Amino acid sequence: MLLESLQALLPELNTAVLQTIYMVAVALVSAIIIGLPLGVLLFVTDEGLFLRNKVVNHVTGWLVNLVRSIPYIILLVALLPLTKLIAGSTIGPTAASVSLSVAAIPFFARLVETSLREIDKGVIESAVAVGASPWMIIKDILVPEAKPGIVQGLTITTISLIGYSAMAGIIGGGGIGDLAIRFGYYRYDNTIMITTVIVLVVLVQIIQIGGDKISRVVDKR
Amino acid sequence: MIEVNSLVKIYSSKAKEVIGVNDVSLQIKEGEIYGIIGYSGAGKSSLIRCLNLLEKPTSGEVKIDGVDLTTLNEKALRKARQKIGMIFQHFYLASAKTVYENIAFALKAAGKTPKEIDVRVKELLELVGLSDKSSQYPAQLSGGQKQRVGIARALANNPKVLLCDEATSALDPSTTKSILNLLKTINRKLGLTIVLITHEMEVVKEICHRLAVMQDGKIIEEGLVYDIFANPIQPLTKDFIASVLQFELPQQLIENRKGTIIKIQFKGAIAEESVVSDLFQQFNVKGNILHGKIEYIQDVPLGIFIMELTGEDKEVERAIAYIEERTQNLEVVEHVA
Numbered sequence: 001m002l003l004e005s006l007q008a009l010l011p012e013l014n015t016a017v018l019q020t021i022y023m024v025a026v027a028l029v030s031a032i033i034i035g036l037p038l039g040v041l042l043f044v045t046d047e048g049l050f051l052r053n054k055v056v057n058h059v060t061g062w063l064v065n066l067v068r069s070i071p072y073i074i075l076l077v078a079l080l081p082l083t084k085l086i087a088g089s090t091i092g093p094t095a096a097s098v099s100l101s102v103a104a105i106p107f108f109a110r111l112v113e114t115s116l117r118e119i120d121k122g123v124i125e126s127a128v129a130v131g132a133s134p135w136m137i138i139k140d141i142l143v144p145e146a147k148p149g150i151v152q153g154l155t156i157t158t159i160s161l162i163g164y165s166a167m168a169g170i171i172g173g174g175g176i177g178d179l180a181i182r183f184g185y186y187r188y189d190n191t192i193m194i195t196t197v198i199v200l201v202v203l204v205q206i207i208q209i210g211g212d213k214i215s216r217v218v219d220k221r
Numbered sequence: 222m223i224e225v226n227s228l229v230k231i232y233s234s235k236a237k238e239v240i241g242v243n244d245v246s247l248q249i250k251e252g253e254i255y256g257i258i259g260y261s262g263a264g265k266s267s268l269i270r271c272l273n274l275l276e277k278p279t280s281g282e283v284k285i286d287g288v289d290l291t292t293l294n295e296k297a298l299r300k301a302r303q304k305i306g307m308i309f310q311h312f313y314l315a316s317a318k319t320v321y322e323n324i325a326f327a328l329k330a331a332g333k334t335p336k337e338i339d340v341r342v343k344e345l346l347e348l349v350g351l352s353d354k355s356s357q358y359p360a361q362l363s364g365g366q367k368q369r370v371g372i373a374r375a376l377a378n379n380p381k382v383l384l385c386d387e388a389t390s391a392l393d394p395s396t397t398k399s400i401l402n403l404l405k406t407i408n409r410k411l412g413l414t415i416v417l418i419t420h421e422m423e424v425v426k427e428i429c430h431r432l433a434v435m436q437d438g439k440i441i442e443e444g445l446v447y448d449i450f451a452n453p454i455q456p457l458t459k460d461f462i463a464s465v466l467q468f469e470l471p472q473q474l475i476e477n478r479k480g481t482i483i484k485i486q487f488k489g490a491i492a493e494e495s496v497v498s499d500l501f502q503q504f505n506v507k508g509n510i511l512h513g514k515i516e517y518i519q520d521v522p523l524g525i526f527i528m529e530l531t532g533e534d535k536e537v538e539r540a541i542a543y544i545e546e547r548t549q550n551l552e553v554v555e556h557v558a
C-alpha cells in the first residue's frame with residue numbers, strides 16, 4: 001500500500017523537485033550576479049580600503065540590512081506586486097523565484113563580505129604597492145583569495161533558499177514545499193509528508209557535501 | 222633618487238592622534254642601500270610606507286626620481302608604484318596563486334602582454350633561484366622561498382627603488398643571510414636603490430651603506446654605517462652597536478687587575494697596522510689582551526681591543542699617549558694607581 005501510494009506520487013514528486021531546483025537556481029544566479037558585486041562593494045568601500053567611500057558603504061550596508069531584517073514569509077507577501085510585474089503572475093515557481101532572489105542577494109552579499117574580510121590586509125596592500133588598478137585587485141586578488149569562503153557562502157545560501165522555497169509553497173509557489181502543504185497538510189497524507197522531508201534532507205546533504213568538497217579543492221592556503 | 226622633505230604622518234582616530242613620522246627629511250642616493258633602524262613603534266614602517274604612499278603623508282614631500290608622489294593623481298601614482306618595488310616581513314603572497322602567477326600579477330598590473338609576462342617571469346625565477354617552484358602554491362614554500370617570490374614580484378617591472386620592511390625579520394639567521402646576499406647582488410647587478418628597515422644591527426652591518434636611527438618618529442642619527450659603528454653618538458645608537466660589538470668585561474675581572482685597563486678602537490687602515498707590537502717595542506710596558514675583536518663592516522675592518530697595561534706609571538702614561546696619537550681612539554676603562 002505504501003509502495004503503491006509512493007508510485008502514484010512519483011510524477012508529482014518529480015515535478016516538485018525540479019520546480020524547487022529551478023526556483024533555487026534562479027535565485028542563486030541572481031545572488032551571484034548581483035549579490036557578489038554588492039558584497040565586494042561593501043568590502044572595498046569600507047574604512048581603510050582602496051576604494052573607501054563612506055556614503056556608498058553606508059547606503060549599501062543599510063539597504064542590505066533592511067532586506068535582511070524582513071522575515072522571508074513577510075517579504076514574500078510584500079513583494080507580490082513586484083512579482084506580478086516581473087513574472088506576470090503571483091503563483092508558480094517563476095513567481096516564487098522573484099522573492100527568493102530578493103532574499104538571496106543581500107544574504108549572499110554579506111557572506112561574500114565576510115569572506116573577503118578574512119583576506120590578510122597585507123596581501124591586498126602588496127597588490128596596491130605593485131601598482132594594480134582597483135578592478136585588477138578585485139578580479140585577480142580579492143575574489144580568488146576569498147574563493148573558499150565564497151563557495152561556502154554559496155552552499156549556505158543554497159540551503160537557506162531550499163528552506164525559503166518551501167515557504168513559498170504556502171502561497172502556491174510550487175516545488176517540494178507546495179507538495180507537502182497540499183498533500184501532507186491539507187489531506188493529512190503522512191506518506192507524502194515523510195517523503196518530502198526525506199527528499200529535502202537528502203538534497204541538503206548533497207549540497208553541503210558537494211559545497212564542502214569544492215571549497216576544499218579551491219583552498220590553497 | 223629619493224628625497225623626503227619635512228615628512229609628517231599623523232594617524233588620527235576619533236579618540237586620539239598618534240604621531241608615526243615626526244618631521245623627517247632625508248636623501249638617498251641612486252644605487253645606495255639605506256638602512257633605517259629603530260625599536261618597535263619608532264615609526265620605521267610608517268616612514269617606508271610613505272615612500273610609496275601606501276600611507277598618505279599628513280604633510281611633506283616624497284620625491285622619487287624627482288617626482289613628488291604626493292602631487293600625483295591615482296593613475297599616475299599607480300604608474301609610479303610600478304617603479305617602486307616593496308617586500309614585506311610576512312611576504313604577503315596571494316595564497317590562491319602559484320609562484321608563477323604571483324609574479325605575473327605584478328606584470329599584468331603594468332599592462333604587459335602574456336608573452337612578455339612569460340619571458341619576464343622565467344627570468345625573475347632564474348634570478349631568485351626558484352625556477353623549479355614555478356607551479357607551487359605559497360603554502361608549499363619555506364619562509365626564505367616565499368621572500369624570494371616577494372623579491373621577484375617586487376622586481377618584476379624593473380623598479381628603480383626597492384623598499385624592504387623588515388624583510389628578514391621572520392627568517393632564521395642562515396636564510397636571512399641568503400636573502401641579504403640576494404639583495405646585495407641585485408643592488409650591485411641592477412644598480413637598484415634599496416631602503417631597508419630592520420631592528421637588527423647585524424643586518425645593517427651586513428648590507429647597508431648608510432644608516433638612519435629612528436626614535437619616536439624622528440631620525441636621531443644618520444651617517445655612513447662604518448662611521449656610525451666607529452663613532453655612535455646617541456645612546457640609542459650605542460645600544461644598537463652594542464648588540465653586535467659586545468664588550469662587557471666581567472666586573473670581577475676588572476677588579477682583580479693591577480694595571481691600567483684600556484679600550485682601543487682601530488678604524489679602517491689602522492686596524493691592519495702593527496700599532497700594538499710597535500707599542501711594546503718602544504715602551505717598557507707589558508700588555509695583556511683581555512678581549513678583542515675585529516669586525517668587518519662593508520669589508521672595512523673595525524678592531525676593538527681591551528688590554529691591561531702594566532709597568533712604571535710614567536711609562537704606562539707615555540704608552541697610552543702613544544696609542545692615542547696613533548689611533549685617535551682610546552678609552553681608559555680602569556686605572557689602578
Ligand SMILES: Nc1ncnc2c1ncn2[C@@H]1O[C@H](COP(=O)(O)OP(=O)(O)OP(=O)(O)O)[C@@H](O)[C@H]1O
Nearest residue numbers: 232239240241259260261262263264265266267268
Ligand atoms: N594604521 C595605524 N593607525 C594608528 N596608529 C598607527 C598605525 N600604524 C602605526 N601606528 C602607530 O604609529 C607609531 C609608529 O608605528 P610603526 O608601525 O611605524 O613603527 P615601527 O617602527 O615600524 O615598529 P615595528 O618595529 O613594531 O614594526 C606607533 O605608535 C603605532 O602605534
Ligand SMILES: [Mg+2]
Nearest residue numbers: 265266267387
Ligand atoms: Mg614596522
